[in-house]
Structure formats: C-alpha cells, structure tokens
Amino acid sequence: MLHVTGIRKRFGQTIALDGASLDVSPGEVVAVVGPSGSGKSTLLHCAAGILRPDGGEVAFDGRRIDALGEGDRSRLRRTSFGFVFQFGQLVPELTAAENIALPMMLGGARRRAALAEARRWLALLDRREVAGKRPGDLSGGEGQRVAVARALVHRPRLVFADEPTGSLDSLSGEHVMDILVRLAGDDGAGVVIVTHDPRVAAYAQRDVTVRDGRVVTPVAA
Amino acid sequence: MSVPHTVLGLLRTGPRHGYDLKKAYDTRFAHARPLRYGQIYATLARLQRDGLVILDAEEPGQGPDRKRYVITEDGATELERWLHETEEPEPYLHSTLFAKVVLALLLGEDARATLDAQRARHMARMRELTELKRTGDTVDQLLSDHALFHLEADLRWIELTAARIDRLRTAVTADAG
Numbered sequence A: 001m002l003h004v005t006g007i008r009k010r011f012g013q014t015i016a017l018d019g020a021s022l023d024v025s026p027g028e029v030v031a032v033v034g035p036s037g038s039g040k041s042t043l044l045h046c047a048a049g050i051l052r053p054d055g056g057e058v059a060f061d062g063r064r065i066d067a068l069g070e071g072d073r074s075r076l077r078r079t080s081f082g083f084v085f086q087f088g089q090l091v092p093e094l095t096a097a098e099n100i101a102l103p104m105m106l107g108g109a110r111r112r113a114a115l116a117e118a119r120r121w122l123a124l125l126d127r128r129e130v131a132g133k134r135p136g137d138l139s140g141g142e143g144q145r146v147a148v149a150r151a152l153v154h155r156p157r158l159v160f161a162d163e164p165t166g167s168l169d170s171l172s173g174e175h176v177m178d179i180l181v182r183l184a185g186d187d188g189a190g191v192v193i194v195t196h197d198p199r200v201a202a203y204a205q206r207d208v209t210v211r212d213g214r215v216v217t218p219v220a221a
Numbered sequence B: 001m002s003v004p005h006t007v008l009g010l011l012r013t014g015p016r017h018g019y020d021l022k023k024a025y026d027t028r029f030a031h032a033r034p035l036r037y038g039q040i041y042a043t044l045a046r047l048q049r050d051g052l053v054i055l056d057a058e059e060p061g062q063g064p065d066r067k068r069y070v071i072t073e074d075g076a077t078e079l080e081r082w083l084h085e086t087e088e089p090e091p092y093l094h095s096t097l098f099a100k101v102v103l104a105l106l107l108g109e110d111a112r113a114t115l116d117a118q119r120a121r122h123m124a125r126m127r128e129l130t131e132l133k134r135t136g137d138t139v140d141q142l143l144s145d146h147a148l149f150h151l152e153a154d155l156r157w158i159e160l161t162a163a164r165i166d167r168l169r170t171a172v173t174a175d176a177g
C-alpha cells in the first residue's frame, strides 16, 4: 500500500535522511523506533506527503506521491491519511467535538452527522464529557485523545502517528494504542507509529529502527 | 517464584490432590513455567516433612494420586509471612547479557549485533504479551503487564548499552591492555 524507497532529505548542512526505505501493507501496524535526531519524524513527514524528499520514491497505492504538487498532496492527506502528532494541531476556536468533526465536514459530511460521529469517538476514547470544551481548556491527555479521534474519524487508509501517547499516562496510552490497532484490524488501515516507548512499539506487528537517516535491517531473533 | 509458597497459597483455598494442584498452578502461574509432576510431589513431601501440610484424614489413600493435602496452621502462618515479605530486587538478565557484551568486545566480535538480536527477541516477546493482554481477561492483563514492565527495563538497558558501545569498547579494551 505504501512504498518508501531510498529517500534522502537534507536541511541545510544536516542530512536528515540518507536512503531510508519503509513498506506498509493494509492492516499492518509498524512502529518506527530509534535515537533522537535519527530522522524518524522526517521519514514520517516524507512518507505522508507533508515534506518532499530530495531523492528516492514514495508510492501510495502504486502512485508516486513525492512527484505530486502541493494541492494534490494536500487533498490526498485530507482524504486518505490521518495524523496524530506530538503537538496537537487542534483549532483553538472550535470545541473538541467540532475539531473532531472537521475532517468529515471538509470531506462533505453534514454538520449534524459529523458532530454525532465525533461524539461517538469521544465516547470510544472515554472522554464524552469534553465534547463542548475548547482545546485551551483540555488537559494534555484529553487534547491528545481529541487529536486521535480527529485523525481517525474519516476512516483514513493510512494513519501516521508521531509519539501519539507522549502526554498520556500508561493506561490512557494503552487505550489509544488499542484503538489504533483495532482500527487497522477492522478497516484494514495501515498505521505507522513513531515512538520512544517499547511498550507502545509492542502493539505493532513489527518495528523498524532508524539510525543516522537510514532504516536498518532488523536482525532475526 | 517460590513454588512451595505458591502451593501453600493454593491449598489455603481448600484441600486438593497433587494432580489438582499442578493443574491450578499451571493455569494461574504458567507464565512462569509449568510444573513437572515430580516437582509437585517433591514439594508436597517437603511441606509435609516441615509440618506445613498434612494428608486429609477424610479421604483415605488409594495410590499416590488419591492423597489429598490440607494446609496446617503453621503452613498458614508461613504463607502469611511470605506474602508480606518483599523480594530482593535482582538484576537478573543484566549479569548474563553484560558478560556476553563484554566478552564480544574483548574478542573483537560484533557486540552491537548481540544487543540488536537480544532486542529483537525482547520485542517479539513483548508483542506476544501485548497481544495476550489485549485479548485476555483481567488476570492475563495483570500478569502480562508485570512481565512487560520487566522486559521494558531490560530493553531500555539494551538500547542504552548499544548507544554507548564505542565508549564501552574503549573501556573494556583498555582494561585488557
């Protein structure tokens, strides 16, 4: 479903990616681990069409997305991908439920239906009561859950998560992971999770290590 | 895990045959390791010698498997003592793996590969336990979590050691010289 092959990316003098490759199949959960600064987030951003790599290929469903213009990539991200990032990208003026409903409404869903679906997701994440609160009034963990709901509500084909459990206590973190894994299982979505936490990585079917801008081949156990 | 105390604990819930005890032990604590029959009878014999269990008078024996064991008052006291005692915090894996890493460095072998392989094996086990936790009941979850936290501690040590491998090599080879 997703094929990332030998991508390179530099920021000024810094070589962030130096020939990194990654494949994700439908229904597969892949954890990306590795030291700080090794290029994990950059890999995720390139794979998701947020950043354009300087070289190499990124193909989604057989289509080269690294070659697409910003407009096409942005549409693809909105319709087919879901994102959970380290720092929540919630819209401060909207309530939690509206934030979650936003991707569906952008996709053409009616406001009422989208809000109902948003509430269903909040219930699934054990935070029904925050529906009417604005992001500034949410705790870190609540904000994170709202971000997770917003990433999943439009049933994306691929979910990209960068430290999705970073601000959660272990029980909430496990709950979020359980939901991500179930989504992959039920919808056949591919999930890519960048994490420093081995317990989070253990929810994935496999993990790949990024070191010095490359994905190092896993050793057989 | 202390097998005798675990057996005492199981007997505290009521008299049981050796066979029952093995089954109960394996169902609840097989995360540790299933018991052999020889082990359970040897354990019961020792507990009996120490006066911590006795044979059930109500059910006369017809061969070894028909014996039913009952916990004594001393047995209950010993169980209570054990239950309230904390365990020695022991760094179990580290000593073995550390020895392997140091030896690999001394012998000029790929210590990083040793650590990577062990890491992969730890992750594989953590995945199994996570799956068991996701699909199992509350007791499975509790046992899996306990094992997971320990594996995680080892894993973090493995990763840290891998990150410091060059410094460690310098130190180890300097000592050797």
Ligand SMILES: Nc1ncnc2c1ncn2[C@@H]1O[C@H](COP(=O)(O)OP(=O)(O)OP(=O)(O)O)[C@@H](O)[C@H]1O
Binding pocket: A011, A012, A014, A015, A016, A034, A035, A036, A037, A038, A039, A040, A041, A042, A043
């Ligand atoms: N926008 C940017 N401008 C300049 N340098 C960048 C930029 N983004 C990343 N880098 C550099 O690229 C390298 C890889 O960064 P990246 O964020 O991918 O690492 P990471 O593996 O995600 O680290 P962490 O675990 O700390 O999040 C680092 O040296 C970083 O400083």
Ligand SMILES: [Mg+2]
Binding pocket: A040, A041, A042, A162
């Ligand atoms: Mg990062």
